[in-house]
Amino acid sequence: MRSYIIGIDLGGTNIKAGVYDQEFTRIKELSIPTEAAAGPTHVLDRIRLAARLVLESAAIPLDRVQAMGLGIPGLLDPVAGVSQFSPNFPDWEDIHVIAELSPNYDFPIYMDNDVRVNLYGEWQHGAGRGYSNLVLLTLGTGLGSGIVNDGKVVYGTTYSAGEIGHMNMYREGRPCRCGSSGCLGRYVSALGMVNTFKEKLAEGKTSLIQEWTQGQEERITALMISEAYDEADPLAVEVMHETGTVLGFGLANVINLLNPELIIIGGGMAAAGDRLLNTVRETVKAHALKLSGSRCRIVQAELGSGSGTLGAAVYAAQQLNS
Incomplete structure (x- = not known):
């Protein structure tokens, strides 16, 4: 009898859910609004x-699910x-997620940081296949x-290893919500x-881009900068580099x-692809x-927006079999 694993990717705006078979073929994926403002419950x-x-x-009954x-x-x-x-969720502090969800299911539930589950997905089924030493940046x-x-x-000691985004790049730089300033993530996100x-x-x-947005700076996006880069817009090229x-x-x-x-x-x-990465590679080389x-x-990365649900399923399977 075929069995399945559910992967959930909790975001501040949307919750993505995917169901996968034992070979991690995606059977179905969907997204619903998180409605985070309504609180943890x-x-x-x-x-x-x-x-x-x-x-x-996917027409899959609960008794065919191995884990989530x-x-x-x-x-x-x-x-x-x-x-x-979790910074994007109001009143979200010390939430006993597994204890709250487990009574609803007869299968085990496992959780990890959203970036790490993306890592599991890319490592096992994406760009990281076959590698033993790698880093994923989202x-x-x-x-x-x-x-x-x-x-x-x-x-790490508190399960928070890999906070590369809080590497200090400027002694007195842009303030960061971590309480420090000049953090890498404040410049390259x-x-x-x-x-x-x-x-x-x-x-x-x-x-x-000022023409595209009619001077409304709040409408400027990273995608626009990439598109302007392709148009050889000098400022977009400067900022990308x-x-x-x-x-x-x-x-x-x-x-x-x-x-x-x-x-x-x-x-x-x-x-942004090589628009961004060519300069990254040149700087690393130097x-x-x-x-x-x-x-x-x-x-x-290879998996795109589906890496979160796939990675969560991969992580659950690993924990189930450990």
């Missing part, structure tokens, strides 16, 4: 709803099943990362690149410290230790 109800809807849409994996943003204790803090609104060292995912662009507009520089340079210096530090074989760039910013840098490839 409501969000947990939405997770239950997403799981029920994805099974119903959850990817949850923020700080957490995956062993205790507690989400300690560049979106912020910067998240996960690390595989000698074939094992690195967790999608939001960081847009802020760099706006700062240069404030200095008096101009761009064709500056962002790539800062990210390259950050990754040179990562390479010198961790000596990975592969760095995978995922998240929304990965869509500033990382020569031996370490020459043995490390920097590539785009």
Whole structure:
């Protein structure tokens, strides 16, 4: 009898749910609004709803499910099943996610940080297949990362290893919600690149993006900067190269410290592709230790938006069989 695993990717805006067979072929995936403003109890109800809807849409009964994996943003204790803090969820502190959800199901539930479940997906079924030392960066609104060292995912003392986004790049830089300033993620995320662009507009520089947005700076997006780059817009080119340079210096530090074989760039910013990564690679080549840098490839993620649910399912299967 075929059995299945559910993968849940909890986001601040949407909850994605996927159901996978034992070979991790996706049977069905769907998305529903998170409705985070309604509070933790409501969000947990939405997770239950997403799981029920994805099974119903795939015509899979509950008794055919082996396990469910959850990817949850923020700080957490995956062993205790507690989400300690998640910045995009109001009143979200020390939420006993597994204890709250488990009574509804006869199969085990496992949870991990959302970036790490993406890492499991890319490592096992995406760009990281066959590698034992790799780092995944997700560049979106912020910067998240996960690390595989000698074939094992690195967790750290408080399960928060890999906070590369909070590597200090500027002694006195942009303030960060972590309480520090000058953090890498404040410059190389999608939001960081847009802020760099706006700062240069404030200095008096101009761009064709101003025509596209009719001067409404709040409408500027990282995608627009990529599109303007393709139009050889001087400011877009400058900002893309500056962002790539800062990210390259950050990754040179990562390479010198961790000596990975592969760095995978995922998240929304990965869509910039070689527009961004060519500068990143050039900077790494110039500033990382020569031996370490020459043995490390920097590539785009392969799985796209489905990596979260797949990774959560892969993680759940691994925990189930451990």
